[in-house]
Amino acid sequence: MPAQWSSPVRYVECDQQGLVFNAHYLTWADEASTVWWAAHGLPWDELVARGVEPVVKASALEWSSPARWGDTVTVDAETDRVGTTSATVRFTVRVGTRTCCVVRSTYVATAAGRPTPWPDDVRTLLAG
Template sequence: MSFSFPVVPRYSEIDQQGVVFFGHYLTWCDEAFTAYQASLGYPYPDMIADGVDIQIVHASLDYASSVHWGDLVVIGVENEKVGTTSLTSRLVVRRRASDDQPWGDAVTVQLVHVCVDSTSFTKVAVPERLAKGLAVARA
């Protein structure tokens, strides 16, 4: 994955089992996707100014290992598909316990966003500026 977003697991994100509570992975992925979108040259505020917003209509998470407090974490983001009104992204939460440990995949997430008008929230086409950025990133 060509884009990665660093995350620092906060103590408040750890549950009684000593691992990151599952809901926080979605928050991290939302932040990572927003940073990814900005890296494509079409930051979220620009899209809103153009009258378009995006909403998540599907999210799936597959767990391979747990993230603990103090782990080093990065989230890789890549585009899987751009449709007429939607886009599908794959995000991989990678972790390592310390600098001398290897990186390992912890959670793989798939997000499907639908583009909507920012005032009426009805479906609209994926903005050309976003579609072009995603196409370049995928190439």
């Protein structure tokens, strides 16, 4: 089961047509990432305390249908791929069963601002 984050669509997140402005899909993916890390037994503060700071290297979104003011969005976060220094997460933003947008974000493990391999136990948790 994917990690999930949910929120009502706020008026401030919409354009003049009442549709969610596209940048907010990335914000929601970022909100859901905290839940995704924790679901893998890696709460953000504990991961950073270990000296590993994941940073977003790339995000891409593919829009399918609009979320609107008054809707409640749910973001399903699932591991797409785990590599030596990176992990890609797929965030499916939906209203009910209708997919609105899919965001894929790639996180790179860094230490002292430079890419570094995931510790073995972290890679195992991310892949599991």
